[in-house]
Amino acid sequence: MNNRDAQNIFGRYPRLLVTDDVLQDAAHIVEGSYAPLTGFLRERDYLFVLDSMRLANGAVWSLPTVIALTDTEREYLAAASAVEVVNRQGDARAIVQDIEIYPYDRGKQALAVFGTTDMRHPGVARLYQQGNWLLGGVVATVEQHKKPFAALAYTPEQMKQLFAERGWKTIAAFQTRNVPHRSHEYLQRKALEVVDGLLVHPVVGKKKTGDFTDEAIVGGYELLLTNHYTPRTTVLGVLPLSMHYAGPREAVHHALIRRNFGCTHMIIGRDHAGVGSFYDPYAAHRIFERFTPQELGIGILAYENVHHCRSCNDLVYGETCGHGPGNREFLSGTAMREMVQNKQRIPEKFIRAEIAEYLLRHENPFVL
Known part of the structure; x- marks a missing residue:
């Protein structure tokens, strides 16, 4: 029309x-x-x-x-x-x-x-x-009125054109509603080992009280991509979308959307689109077993959790080190929010220093 x-x-x-x-x-x-x-x-x-x-x-x-x-x-x-x-x-x-x-x-x-x-x-x-x-x-x-973060709010056709201009044939999408932290960065880099390009695609829109604001999320990712990634392999976009917190079903929804943006793969981590303890942490992996790759039109990179190992003094994926559970450190979203609210610096083993500083300077990085 x-x-x-x-x-x-x-x-x-x-x-x-x-x-x-x-x-x-x-x-x-x-x-x-x-x-x-x-x-x-x-x-x-x-x-x-x-x-x-x-x-x-x-x-x-x-x-x-x-x-x-x-x-x-x-x-x-x-x-x-x-x-x-x-x-x-x-x-x-x-x-x-x-x-x-x-x-x-x-x-x-x-x-x-x-x-x-x-x-x-x-x-x-x-x-x-x-x-x-x-x-x-x-x-x-x-x-429509002006989209939030209009310069980053690509349409599917615009995103496909960007991928083509960069010569990417295989692209992994990373969905997030949080500020960037080291475990998510680890998964993004792990995906880049098997694809040409990475689309970091945070959702911007209605979220529940206590979630990070859109401004905090996008600002954090702009810092991460500017300081630690290269445009040869990574692009930042935003997806105006309200969260449903539907766990596994929403993981399928998010994958279908990224397929329509031209992505060939979707990263699905622990407790994708979950809330509280309503879903098994890896239910969003298993739900994709109900569909063939041809039906979905996108491959799923189902990744396990990443933790910091005290003995290795490094980030570790799944069970790839021999040290027991007592050596594993996780920083939950709740703990991270509490540290930011109390103006405590988050340790660099969990989050990049400049992003931690950015959150501390932010007047209010949380949805009220």
Whole structure:
């Protein structure tokens, strides 16, 4: 749809106020980040996704990408064939056509997606706060406000062009919602032993209280890549995306998105997209056994944890040194956040000195 057609289509249909997350999803659908989706899930596809992590046509898709409606909104749209969705700021909007509105079972969705109905899980809590109806339909067009970190917010086609310009044939993606630390750096370098290039692709968007802010994450990675990596093998981009904390299912979601960006491999570490103790630390590795490489369209680099060994005085991957568990040191995300909050310097064996200093200087690097 060209710009003139897009302008003409706005204003024709009932308007629905939605969160920025919905407009973000709509943009990903139109830009191709969410391929094979062409819109928000209609009921048949929604139920297939919950039951099998596939659309009705068999294509792999692991999370229910839908718009939730209240009872009042459902009545308002009862006779509509299409809707114009707009955020509260009025600076982003999309047209969703051929819409279908349907009821759903929150408990079934919570168990399928999160493996629990425990309200302490942030994804479950958010699910139970939303409306009683779901809306699906084809996304015809999107008008977006300026993306966060616009210079780094590549579209799939822009990223594929960048890979081609650098001559990369094999590319590993690294997904993160944390500031860079040495164990993640170890996994990134391990991946670079088997691919031409590395895409460091942190998510920017809605996160839970206590997570690092987008600014802290991106600033930390800009320091890491400037001081310790080379553009011949590494590129930094951002992915505007809200976290669901859906653990294994979200790992599949993240891999499919990076496939659509042109990556040939996806790094999946310990407790990918996890929260608290809701998931087995390596459940996100095992879930990929349910799909063939051809179905996924991307290879999975399933990596174990990295720790600091006191005896080796070095970072060690998995069981690759002979020293026992008593010699292993881990710095949990909780401990790292507590040290930053208390203005304590994180030891360099866990995090680069300049990144530790950057976090200490940061006024507030955490989501409130």
